[in-house]
Amino acid sequence: MASYGNDKEDYLKRLRRIEGQVRGLQKMIDDDKYCIDILTQVSAVTRALQSFSLGLLDEHLAGCVVDAAAKGGPEADAKVREASEAIARLVRS
Amino acid sequence: MASYGNDKEDYLKRLRRIEGQVRGLQKMIDDDKYCIDILTQVSAVTRALQSFSLGLLDEHLAGCVVDAAAKGGPEADAKVREASEAIARLVRS
Amino acid sequence: MASYGNDKEDYLKRLRRIEGQVRGLQKMIDDDKYCIDILTQVSAVTRALQSFSLGLLDEHLAGCVVDAAAKGGPEADAKVREASEAIARLVRS
Amino acid sequence: MASYGNDKEDYLKRLRRIEGQVRGLQKMIDDDKYCIDILTQVSAVTRALQSFSLGLLDEHLAGCVVDAAAKGGPEADAKVREASEAIARLVRS
Numbered sequence: 053m054a055s056y057g058n059d060k061e062d063y064l065k066r067l068r069r070i071e072g073q074v075r076g077l078q079k080m081i082d083d084d085k086y087c088i089d090i091l092t093q094v095s096a097v098t099r100a101l102q103s104f105s106l107g108l109l110d111e112h113l114a115g116c117v118v119d120a121a122a123k124g125g126p127e128a129d130a131k132v133r134e135a136s137e138a139i140a141r142l143v144r145s
Numbered sequence: 146m147a148s149y150g151n152d153k154e155d156y157l158k159r160l161r162r163i164e165g166q167v168r169g170l171q172k173m174i175d176d177d178k179y180c181i182d183i184l185t186q187v188s189a190v191t192r193a194l195q196s197f198s199l200g201l202l203d204e205h206l207a208g209c210v211v212d213a214a215a216k217g218g219p220e221a222d223a224k225v226r227e228a229s230e231a232i233a234r235l236v237r238s
Numbered sequence: 239m240a241s242y243g244n245d246k247e248d249y250l251k252r253l254r255r256i257e258g259q260v261r262g263l264q265k266m267i268d269d270d271k272y273c274i275d276i277l278t279q280v281s282a283v284t285r286a287l288q289s290f291s292l293g294l295l296d297e298h299l300a301g302c303v304v305d306a307a308a309k310g311g312p313e314a315d316a317k318v319r320e321a322s323e324a325i326a327r328l329v330r331s
Numbered sequence: 332m333a334s335y336g337n338d339k340e341d342y343l344k345r346l347r348r349i350e351g352q353v354r355g356l357q358k359m360i361d362d363d364k365y366c367i368d369i370l371t372q373v374s375a376v377t378r379a380l381q382s383f384s385l386g387l388l389d390e391h392l393a394g395c396v397v398d399a400a401a402k403g404g405p406e407a408d409a410k411v412r413e414a415s416e417a418i419a420r421l422v423r424s
Contacts, residue, residue, distance in 0.1 A: 054177045063174050071167045078160045084147045087205035088231050094198045095234040098191060102238070102422055105187045110415040112180040113396070118407050121400030128397050136389040138181050141188040142422050143381055144330070145195070195329055203322040206303070211314050214307030221304050229296040235329050236288055237423070240363040253357045260350045267342050270333045273391035274417050280384045281420040284377060288424070291373045298366040324367050327374040331381070 055115030056108055066104050073097045105142055109135070148208030149201055159197050166190045198235055202228070241301030242294055252290050259283045291328055295321070334394030335387055345383050352376045384421055388414070 056063055074097060080090050117135055121128040149156055167190060173183050210228055214221040242249055260283060266276050303321055307314040335342055353376060359369050396414055400407040 055180055056174070057177065060174060060177075064171055067167055067171045067174065071164060071171070074160055074164045074167055078157055078164070081149070081153060081156050081160065084150070084153075087148055087201055087209065088227055091198055091201060091205075091231045092234065094194055094201075095238045098194050098238045101187055101191050101194075105184055106415065106419050106422060108180055108183060108187075109418065110411070112184075113392075113415060114408065114411045116180065117392070117396070118400040118411060121397040122403060122407075124401060128400075129393065132389070132393045132397060134181055136385065136392060138184045139388065139418055139421075140385050141185065142418075143385060145188045145191045199322065199326050199329060202325065203318070206299075206322060207315065207318045210299070210303070211307040211318060214304040215310060215314075217308060221307075222300065225296070225300045225304060229292065229299060232295065232325055232328075233292050235325075236292060241366055242360070243363070246360060246363075249360050250357055253353055253360065257350060257353045257357070260346055260353055264343055264346045264350070267335070267339060267346065270336065270339075273334055273387055273395065274413055276387060277384055277391075277417045278420065280380055280387075281424045284380050284424045287373055287377050287380075291370055294366055294370060294373075298370075302366065320367055324370045327371065331374045331377045 055111045059107075059111065063104065063108070066100065070097060070100050070104070073100065102142075109138065109142070112138075148204045152200075152204065156197065156201070159193065163190060163193050163197070166193065195235075202231065202235070205231075241297045245293075245297065249290065249294070252286065256283060256286050256290070259286065288328075295324065295328070298324075334390045338386075338390065342383065342387070345379065349376060349379050349383070352379065381421075388417065388421070391417075 054060075073093065077090065077093055077097070080093065113135060117128070117131045120131040147153075166186070170183065170186055170190070173186065206228060210221070210224045213224040240246075259279065263276065263279055263283070266279065299321060303314070303317045306317040333339075352372065356369065356372055356376070359372065392414060396407070396410045399410040
């Protein structure tokens with residue numbers, strides 16, 4: 053089971069809401085809505101995706117990374133490096 | 146017509162691709178995919194949304210803002226202030 | 239005169255405060271302060287730099303870009319493109 | 332000793348370079364340099380601060396967090412929560 057197993061339904065719900073927001077953006081473009089209003093809406097979607105990522109990352113640290121560290125050995129180092137790279141991608145995007 | 150009028154089809158195409166990526170994320174969660182792989186994919190969606198916003202903003206500056214400035218008067222100031230606020234939301238999200 | 243000419247002293251004051259914060263970070267490292275406290279302080283510096291950039295960009299749009307647009311001609315296009323590239327660097331960093 | 336203890340000199344060197352860049356920005360403002368060139372330079376400083384944070388965070392995860400996890404107990408949870416909050420501040424700034 054993935055680290056986020058217990059919250060799977062919550063994560064799916066968030067993504068469905070984001071999908072709906074992206075469809076809403078298509079309707080805004082289709083209806084020639086004002087640029088600035090579209091940009092405001094895109095910022096909302098970006099923030100929702102960020103919260104989604106931060107939630108997932110927190111569960112990954114508390115699950116996978118802590119478990120590997122509790123077992124000890126080189127696996128913990130590999131997990132930390134992998135998590136750090138994912139964090140760098142999040143921070144830089 | 147909105148500033149992005151000539152590129153409407155291109156913007157819609159990008160949003161449909163982003164919508165597909167968000168549906169792909171739902172499938173990844175549903176299939177218990179590895180957290181880090183999901184996070185990588187979310188970063189890709191975030192970057193696609195950013196490019197979308199930056200394109201729209203560029204057309205807004207070149208269209209609405211430049212037009213208002215060419216006409217002169219207080220409208221230009223209002224358009225710049227509005228654009229600056231949208232840029233701040235983009236930078237901070 | 240640069241677009242920010244009237245606020246030069248304000249911008250310098252902000253940068254001196256940021257310089258002081260960066261020196262404060264050096265002292266924190268030197269004193270072996272806790273990582274998380276250092277990270278909190280770096281986030282504050284990053285936000286201060288962002289506000290600085292957003293202020294400067296707003297004055298650039300209201301000054302250089304609006305002036306070029308008021309004059310008309312190809313210069314306005316060049317100024318918008320240049321501003322859009324600077325915005326993209328801000329958003330992506 | 333802090334998690335970054337072995338790299339203290341490297342972190343101090345980075346911060347001194349950043350401090351120099353911030354002083355360079357003051358000189359640019361003082362010399363009425365072009366807005367866009369200043370913005371480019373601010374983006375470079377922001378990226379340098381980001382790399383600094385990401386390095387520190389990686390050492391914190393590999394040090395403090397992994398150590399707490401290896402010991403087990405509630406301390407590991409507290410360390411993960413604290414790290415997640417720091418990551419959220421980084422991502423959102």
